[in-house]
Every structure is written in C-alpha cells, then in structure tokens.
Amino acid sequence: MTRTDLKEINKMIEGIEKRAKGLIEKGQGIQAIERNAARILASTKMLKINVSDLIS
Amino acid sequence: MVSESEVFWNPLLETLPREEIVKLQVKKFRRIMEWAFDHSKFHGQLYRDAGLEPGDIKTMEDIARVPKVEKSMMRGIQKKEPYPYGDMLCVPLEDVTEFRQTSGTTGQPVYQPDTWEDWEWWAESWAYILYSQGYRKSDRVFIPFGYNIFVAFWAGHYGAEKLGCEVVPGGVLNTEARLLKMQELRATAIMATPTYILGMADTARKKLGLDPVKDLDIRKITCAGEPGASIPATKKRMEDAWGAKVFDHIGATEIGAWSYECMEQSGGLHVNEALFLVQIEDIESGEIIDQPNKQGRMVITAFDRLAQPCIRFDSKDIIMWHEQQCPCGRTFRMIKGGVVGRADDITKVKGVLLAPTAIEEAVRGVTELGDEYEAIVTKRGDTDNISLKVELQPEAENLREAVLAKLNDQLRIKTNLRYNISFHPYGSLPRYDVKAKRFKDLRKKH
Numbered sequence: 280m281t282r283t284d285l286k287e288i289n290k291m292i293e294g295i296e297k298r299a300k301g302l303i304e305k306g307q308g309i310q311a312i313e314r315n316a317a318r319i320l321a322s323t324k325m326l327k328i329n330v331s332d333l334i335s
Numbered sequence: 336m337v338s339e340s341e342v343f344w345n346p347l348l349e350t351l352p353r354e355e356i357v358k359l360q361v362k363k364f365r366r367i368m369e370w371a372f373d374h375s376k377f378h379g380q381l382y383r384d385a386g387l388e389p390g391d392i393k394t395m396e397d398i399a400r401v402p403k404v405e406k407s408m409m410r411g412i413q414k415k416e417p418y419p420y421g422d423m424l425c426v427p428l429e430d431v432t433e434f435r436q437t438s439g440t441t442g443q444p445v446y447q448p449d450t451w452e453d454w455e456w457w458a459e460s461w462a463y464i465l466y467s468q469g470y471r472k473s474d475r476v477f478i479p480f481g482y483n484i485f486v487a488f489w490a491g492h493y494g495a496e497k498l499g500c501e502v503v504p505g506g507v508l509n510t511e512a513r514l515l516k517m518q519e520l521r522a523t524a525i526m527a528t529p530t531y532i533l534g535m536a537d538t539a540r541k542k543l544g545l546d547p548v549k550d551l552d553i554r555k556i557t558c559a560g561e562p563g564a565s566i567p568a569t570k571k572r573m574e575d576a577w578g579a580k581v582f583d584h585i586g587a588t589e590i591g592a593w594s595y596e597c598m599e600q601s602g603g604l605h606v607n608e609a610l611f612l613v614q615i616e617d618i619e620s621g622e623i624i625d626q627p628n629k630q631g632r633m634v635i636t637a638f639d640r641l642a643q644p645c646i647r648f649d650s651k652d653i654i655m656w657h658e659q660q661c662p663c664g665r666t667f668r669m670i671k672g673g674v675v676g677r678a679d680d681i682t683k684v685k686g687v688l689l690a691p692t693a694i695e696e697a698v699r700g701v702t703e704l705g706d707e708y709e710a711i712v713t714k715r716g717d718t719d720n721i722s723l724k725v726e727l728q729p730e731a732e733n734l735r736e737a738v739l740a741k742l743n744d745q746l747r748i749k750t751n752l753r754y755n756i757s758f759h760p761y762g763s764l765p766r767y768d769v770k771a772k773r774f775k776d777l778r779k780k781h
Contacts, residue, residue: 317451328459
C-alpha cells in the first residue's frame with residue numbers, strides 16, 4: 280500500500296469521524312442517535328490506531 | 336501465493352520497519368502521557384513531582400525517565416471518589432461502560448474501568464492475537480469458562496466476534512456438558528487455561544469415552560492464565576491430547592492483551608508493539624535491557640487505553656527478549672518462553688495467581704481458628720490440588736460447620752480458589768520459631 284493510498288484511507292476515516300460527531304450534534308439528545316454514533320466513533324478510533332497513526 | 340492480508344490482521348503495523356515502530360512508539364507514548372497528565376490527578380501529580388512534562392518525551396531514553404506505577408499505588412487511590420476508581424480515572428464516571436477487576440490474590444483487587452472505546456480496543460488487541468493464530472470467520476469458538484468479573488475471556492469472546500467467528504459461551508455448563516456441546520456444535524477452537532485444557536481431555540476420555548483427537552473438531556486452542564502453553568512439555572501434552580495447535584497469549588486486567596504466539600510457534604511470543612511499549616529493566620540496576628536472553632522485569636505502557644491509563648506499569652513479570660526474528664514476517668519483537676517468573680513471591684494454582692500471604696490473611700481472619708495452618712499444593716494428573724490444614728480453637732469445637740463455611744468464604748474472597756480443608760487437633764500442626772514454612776508447593780517443576 281502506498282503512502283497516497285494511506286492518505287486517502289485516512290481522509291475517509293476522518294470523514295466517518297466528522298459525520299458521527301455531526302450525528303451527535305444534530306441528534307438533539309435522542310439517545311438512539313447519540314449512543315449509536317458514539318459506537319461508530321469507538322470503531323473509528325480503531326481505524327485511526329490501525330491507519331491514521333501512521334500518517335500523522 | 337499467500338497475500339499479506341491472509342497472514343496479518345494489519346500488515347501496515349505488523350510489518351513496519353524497526354525504526355518506524357520506534358518512532359511510532361515514542362509518538363504514542365507522548366500522546367498517552369499527555370492525556371494522563373491532563374485528565375488524571377494521580378498521573379499529573381506523579382509527573383509534576385518528577386519534573387517531567389509530556390513535551391519532554393522525544394526519545395526512548397526520555398521514556399525511561401518517566402516514573403513507574405505499581406499495583407500498590409493503584410490500590411492506594413481506589414475506593415475513593417470518583418468511586419470506586421479514584422484519582423486515576425481520566426473520563427467522566429458516566430462514560431465508563433465496563434467494570435473488571437484483578438483476582439486480588441496479592442491483596443486488594445485492582446478495579447479497572449473501561450469506556451466503550453477502551454472495550455473496542457480490548458477486542459482489537461485480541462483480534463491481532465487470534466488472527467495471528469489462524470482464527471477466521473469460519474471458526475466456531477467455544478469458551479468453556481465463566482467469564483465473571485475477570486477480563487481475559489470476555490475480551491477473547493469480543494475479539495473472536497470482531498474477526499467474524501461464531502462464539503459459544505460455555506460458562507455455566509459442567510465439564511461433561513461442555514464437551515458434549517463442543518461435539519454437538521462441531522466447535523473448531525477453544526480458549527482456556529492449560530490446566531483446564533488437559534483436565535477436559537482427561538474427562539472426555541475417562542468419563543465420556545470420547546477421544547478429543549478423533550471425536551471432536553477442535554483444531555486451535557488459545558491459552559491464558561498460566562504459562563503452560565509456553566512450556567514445551569505441557570504444550571506437547573495438550574496438542575497430543577486434542578490433536579490441535581496450542582497457542583499462548585499474555586495479558587492482564589490493568590494492562591491489556593499485549594503478547595501472543597503466532598502460527599509459526601517459534602519459541603517466543605510477539606509483543607504487540609503497535610499497541611504497547613514493553614521495556615525490560617535489569618532487576619537490580621534498573622537499566623534497560625535490549626539484548627536477548629537476559630532476564631529482567633517488565634515495565635509496560637498501553638498506548639490507547641484511556642479511562643484508566645497504563646503507563647510505565649511495573650508488572651513484576653520476569654521476561655527476556657528472544658534472539659530470533661520470527662519467520663512469520665512480523666517485525667514485532669518476541670519475548671522468549673513467555674513470562675518466565677514473577678518478581679515477587681507468588682505462584683499460580685489452578686490458573687489463579689496465589690500469594691501465600693493471602694491464605695494467611697484468610698485463615699487468621701477467622702477468629703475461631705488457631706494461628707497455625709499448612710497449605711500444600713500438589714498435582715493429580717494434570718490438575719492442581721490445594722489442601723489446607725487448620726486447627727480449631729478448643730472452645731470452638733462445636734462450631735466446626737460454621738467455621739468451615741466462614742473459612743471457605745474468606746478463602747474464596749482473598750484467593751479465588753477452592754481448598755480441601757481439614758481440621759486437626761489444636762496444637763498438632765508444626766510450630767515455628769524463626770522462618771515458618773506454612774505454604775508448600777509440591778508440584779514438580781517443568
């Protein structure tokens with residue numbers, strides 16, 4: 280995998296993180312949105328550990 | 336040709352060149368230190384007292400100057416606010432989703448809070464382990480263990496799920512029922528302590544007339560809790576009994592699952608250096624040991640665990656670096672032969688760490704008992720047995736049943752083990768003038 284590929288994946292991971300955080304912001308405290316988005320963020324953290332830490 | 340993704344859970348990290356691993360580790364150490372410095376009163380004070388700030392960390396040598404944390408320090412701050420974790424907690428209490436605790440055999444158990452993110456991390460660390468041992472989506476994994484408040488097989492369960500395996504929790508069943516369920520479901524892998532792996536094979540043959548090699552489909556076994564899977568004779572005994580590959584792994588509640596044996600079984604366990612920093616210190620001088628085959632005590636950091644960080648934790652495990660690079664292609668360093676000992680005087684019985692002082696604490700906490708006792712550990716076949724001889728105070732002779740119940744409770748709480756307890760006439764057990772020898776481990780050493 281090239282560095283360009285990694286950067287592209289990293290950008291996608293950042294996008295997921297941004298959207299999950301956006302869900303929490305827009306969810307108006309609805310727990311079904313907030314808690315499921317929090318779980319997306321936990322999984323996103325694993326992607327960051329596995330990929331993004333190599334980039335930044 | 337086998338692709339990288341067929342061998343490695345994450346080839347990006349597992350085959351990283353050595354200098355890149357070191358660079359990544361320094362960066363991640365600085366990050367977790369900064370997190371703890373900012374969010375944990377305990378760590379903030381610890382580092383300020385040492386005159387260190389996260390920004391000071393630029394090299395491995397800088398890391399070696401960071402103060403270590405011992406279990407006794409953790410015990411000292413727990414059971415305080417925010418209850419029950421105290422000043423090491425780095426997140427709001429309501430963000431904690433998982434409670435686990437150490438077995439408490441060396442004293443008061445240490446409580447371990449994890450957030451859901453931390454719990455994902457636990458599963459992730461186990462995913463590295465299981466994938467390296469050949470677990471795949473097609474596996475049906477049977478876990479013959481009641482997970483309780485102890486972390487290992489919970490994490491193994493979630494790690495296997497993460498890989499896409501089908502997981503069967505076999506906790507409440509007895510051994511015979513577990514074996515029959517494994518047979519019925521054609522389970523392909525199990526996780527258990529070496530003692531229990533051997534005990535199950537024995538039960539299968541003697542009580543059920545089953546030969547695990549022919550009558551069951553287990554092809555992979557992952558061990559935890561005891562060093563047996565890193566002891567060649569025990570590993571061979573298990574592999575012969577089950578007709579399966581037996582793999583070791585090492586983890587701890589307050590650390591994480593930090594080390595694993597891969598499919599090559601090359602005499603060592605990889606340290607997951609993307610998630611953990613393992614440093615080995617000379618037992619006497621405290622100097623960092625980088626050369627192979629020299630034993631020292633492990634000091635370990637988990638880079639990504641946030642609720643209650645593990646930074647420069649003195650585990651008291653004795654380990655040594657392996658001289659070889661593993662043929663599997665992982666660039667993660669290996670330790671030779673697993674954990675080869677403990678810096679303090681504790682031993683493992685039935686897979687549970689036991690400090691002889693905990694028995695003393697239990698016996699002497701029962702006022703109807705005399706001061707003297709004798710604990711003897713033996714091995715029957717492949718199973719550990721621990722007997723405990725005690726004396727009733729003469730005036731408590733008619734309270735035997737109640738005392739027995741109380742002692743059993745205390746022993747379970749303090750040591751998490753069951754004993755064969757026998758009462759002896761008051762004054763009949765050996766008395767000592769100087770160094771007492773009340774704990775006797777009569778098992779043959781491997």
